[in-house]
Amino acid sequence: MLDLFTVLNKGGLVLWKHAYTSLSGGPVEALIKNVLIEERSGTDTYVKDTYALKWSFANELDLVFVVAYQKILQLPYIDELLETVKRLFVETYKDTVIADQGIHGDYSNFDSIFTKVLQSLETKYSSNRTRAPRKFEDTKKFETTLKGSQSEVFVTFFLGGGPGTQIANNKSISSSSESGGKLAVDDDEITKNIKALKLQGSPRGPGKGGRKHGTPSRSNSTTPSTTPGTEKKKSQKQMRVWDGQIAKGEMEALDYSGGSNADAMDEDMVKSQHMDEAKLGSKNKQGIYEVQDVDMVEDDDDDYEFADDIDHMDNTQQQQQSAGGTGIFSFLKSISGQREMTADTLDPILASMKEMMISKNVAKEIADRLCESVKSSLLGKKLGSFERVSVVVRTSMESALKRILTPKNSLDILRDIEQAKSEKRPYVITFIGVNGVGKSTNLSKVCFWLLQNNIKVLIAACDTFRSGAVEQLRVHARNLRALQTSGGGVVELFERGYGKDSAGIAKDAIAYAGTNNFDVVLIDTAGRMQDNEPLMRALSKLVSVNNPDKIIFVGEALVGNEAVDQLTKFNNALKDFSGLQNPRHIDGMILTKFDTIDDKVGAALTMTYITGQPIYFVGCGQTYLDLKNLRVSHIVHSLLRN
Known part of the structure; x- marks a missing residue:
């Protein structure tokens, strides 16, 4: 069962929610703070305490759809529920949200729609899980029955007898022989085997380990007789010196960091080796010593521009989109700013950007998550008349990097x-x-x-x-x-x-x-x-x-x-x-x-x-x-x- 489904805008205002129980620990607030604000939405699921949260964006309306449930549950319909509810909510309240970001809208009627969608999905996936019960003949319990033992020929005959073997009674043997079984054992052999089992199960004799008092122990019989005069004197064992440990005398001999050696050190030599005035920091107005900033290579003509191949891909995509129509209608569409960013538009640019970040030593997993997060925040957005996809992606990535790298606490x-x-x-x-x-x-x-x-x-x-x-x-x-x-x-x-x-x-x-x-x-x-x-x-x-x-x-x-x-x-x-x-x-x-x-x-x-x-x-x-x-x-x- 779900715990919460809510719809909120990217400003954090809750437009609609359906709660089945009160959530402790504020998992939705933690999702906004630790995932959405910090551009970590490239992950599939966010776990907070006992809750698992999934989300989906409607970027054309700046809305976020969030579902929360117990993380121990396996709910296969969550992804379909998110997409279905998002589609229905956008279709129903698109004009209301566009008018004023949904602040003054009334969304109470969506409760009945959500309930019907949830019930239909639960019924759909529960019917998929039902399976025909297993036959009793296929279970292990059937093997313990008389019919099961006869069908599987569980009667075991043995001739030599020994621990761990089983002996069938006369009835089972006779029934097996009457039913055409090839194995047959006479009564004398069965009697011998039963006696052997009785002897194995009988308690052991007196003494430890069943050994008789009169039988000498193995250790006593094999111990050689020695006299005091013939005993060899044991050599004294040398103490082992473990790795990482040295004797006190050796430590003092190897210590060049104290005593007269340190006193005789020339301080001017130390300063000449470690004091480069060019690297020395400066003191601010409060008299606090601050270290220098890292010297970074600056390219005046670069200005964060992407490679030419990305711009070429951008131009090609625009040409392909404009080629879909001709005449005055395509011209009006191109200047009206109605181009929508889709996965086909974003994927080539983000792929090139991901390769560039990996070449800069970013871990592949992090580059994947970051690009997925930027993609999810741009899908469905409309481009202006003179906006380029590469510039929009670059701006979004730049803001995402700054949000991730900006310290959240004082340094x-x-x-x-x-x-x-x-x-x-x-x-x-x-x-x-x-x-x-x-x-x-x-x-x-x-x-x-x-x-x-x-x-x-x-x-x-x-x-x-x-x-x-x-x-x-x-x-x-x-x-x-x-x-x-x-x-x-x-x-x-x-x-x-x-x-x-x-x-x-x-x-x-x-x-x-x-x-x-x-x-x-x-x-x-x-x-x-x-x-x-x-x-x-x-x-x-x-x-x-x-x-x-x-x-x-x-x-x-x-x-x-x-x-x-x-x-x-x-x-x-x-x-x-x-x-x-x-x-x-x-x-x-x-x-x-x-x-x-x-x-x-x-x-x-x-x-x-x-x-x-x-x-x-x-x-x-x-x-x-x-x-x-x-x-x-x-x-x-x-x-x-x-």
Whole structure:
């Protein structure tokens, strides 16, 4: 059964609805917010809590038809119901909706029409599901009856007897022989078999395992007799050194990040390696240090134009449409603006656009959904006298990209840090991601940005798995201290070595930061593949135990289709393994290696589309100043540029 069917315009006004029950959790409002506004209508079904929602557009009237039902139900008539109700509603109230967007219309008479349509579809599909009942002879229960056993010859004769075999009684044997059966067994053989079964079913003899007291055990009989003088002295076993663990003496010998080695380091050398004045950000009017924006290649003569072949397709379609009529009537039709956008008109342009986005490193699944969403929002719309299909599609795609990429929450981390300081607690940021994407390096870049804003930072070394992870952070902390010559920024490393529980180390680091008045705790975690369940459980435990303020996913700008799998499984792991009623999810992303991709910025769109979360920074180099802002206009321009 349905829960709700409603008709609303694209402004959110409900024109008509038929509700069978009150819906909890606002699934229709969630559909508008998370799907329709964010251009995610390319998906087939939207699931919210226990509800599944489907929808269809009537773009010529700017209407949306939505049906909601329990997601556990399999209702095969939903798609046909949507299209039928849409057609009847448009035919009945087209003039009313055109007049004033349906605001003052009366649609109460549509209840009877909807009820008849729903009943007819339910009857149609229920009759299709009815099947003739199965015959009793075809069921397994029939095999247990006398007739079934005789027909299937279930009587089993055996000669040797043994466990798991069955013996038929004399009646069944005689009936089988009388009916012409070829098998025959004499009474003496049956008696022997019955005695064998009785012996097998009899209780075992005394002693463990049915062994008699007088019978010696196998272990006693095979144990060699030894005397104290002939026993060999066992050699002492050497302690095993597990991977990732080294002795204390070896650690001190290999540690070049502390003691006299660190004291003797030339700070001028560090500054010359990591301080490029051209990459240094600037302070705004409020005195806040801001990183630079990404340098994007600008083409003055491009101006978001599509390729010539798309324009050629547009011209060809217009010629084909105008060729359908001749004379004054076709001329009047061409200037009256009555051309309607159909699937045949949109498909070639959207196909070319999809190929272009995939070439810019957008995941194929995301490109398909986005093009389907744009197509569903344009089908049925009328073109003006001088409008081109390619321009309309480009404009719609541009607005869709901006809606997806525009952050829905504030990106002002410094303001959130000040809020946490007023609550007298440290602000906690956890960095997660797969192996080798640059989590530790970009954590250090974020730390440099915070130090420039006079923030007291504690770095928690919670990567206790990878060899050298703690030493790497120790070197970063030492370099950052050398670069921080003015202001109130302070950086310190909190580490407990290798082989420890990362969740416990993070908890101790947060407690240490609270005691010593640190403003921010940056938690570095071990890299892990999204399919590694034990490590994903450990990550979920770290997040559940410590509840960080921000969970930042660090991903490569080079990644394509793999980004969908990574982000989906990381989010699912945080949800499924947390054990919390309201589990956490990824709060934002940092894209690394952004200087290696030219204009192939598709990973930014893919990650934002999957998570619905913003991109805070992008990494564009190896120094601490190579952290930059990525504007929405940069991504849109790169994706729509040839």
